[in-house]
Amino acid sequence: MTAHTSGPKALPHAYLFVPADRPERIAKARASGADAVIVDLEDAVAPEAKVRAREALAALLDEAAPLVVRINAAGTPWFDDDLELCRHPGVAAIMLPKAEGIDAVCTVVETTYQDVLPIIESARGLHEMDSIARVPGVIRLAFGSVDLALDLGIECAPDGTEIELLAFRSQLVLASRLAGLAAPVDGVSTAIDDLQRLQADTERSRRLGFGAKLCIHPKQLATVQAVFTPSPERLDWARRVCKAFETAGGSAVAVDGQMVDLPVVQRARAVLRDAGLSA
DSSP, rough: OOOOSSSSSOOOEEEEETTOOHHHHHHHHHHTTOSEEEEEEEEEGGGGGGHHHHHHHHOOTTTTTTTEOOOOOOOTTHHOOOOOOOOSTTTEEEETTTTOSHHHHHHHHHHHHOEHHHHHHHHHHHHHHHHHHHHHHHHOOOEEEHHHHHHHHHOOOTOOOOOGGHHHHHHHHHHHHHHTTOOOEEEEOOOTHHHHHHHHHOOOOOOOOOEEEEESSGGGGGHHHHHHHHHHHHHHHHHHHHHHHHHHSOOEETTTTTTEEEHHHHHHHHHHHHHHHHO
């Protein structure tokens, strides 16, 4: 797995997809301000272009600017060659689509020694999610909302709330917490130009316990990052809570007229960690 340096480090909030067969877009994605760039060898690339896309990506990998790579699913003709490419030090992590059991996840980890973000996007994936989340090398779960709805025959209402998928989103958050993983990554918002809808989608994700979101266009990044990044006021509150609790020797204490005990302190510490700061 990827080596981690000591000290807090903010996890990505906005992951930006870019097709592997459009190398000119990869350069733009690197400069877009995305927290992490996912180069897609799977859905964004037609079958006849898979080999050419992999070769184009291989020529662009750079250890100084590592990329996340979404490979093709286990069982496809491209899986093994994708894994071989992902042994390159210019790969920051691997996104594994259609994760439906631990075998494929273990194969990815043991072959590439990279961190893995499995995408849960089918009924079988949901059923096996707890086991998948506990595979050493898995760092986050990602929610494939569009494919999951298709697999389950769910038709989401046109209001965009996706209340039909609420239970499944909550399952990802619970499985991540029980496995000791970082908060999961929510699926895409497909209406690229509807930033109001994106704002609502991202706020829903944050309220449910997600820590990041997949983006399909650079114009979505700023909104997603703003929602997931703690505000200066929130950071100030977290620092004051931690300091007051420490000064009180671990006893309950009042901050801003509100009682602060250990659960509140743990929330404050999580806010600081999310910003890459020490408590």
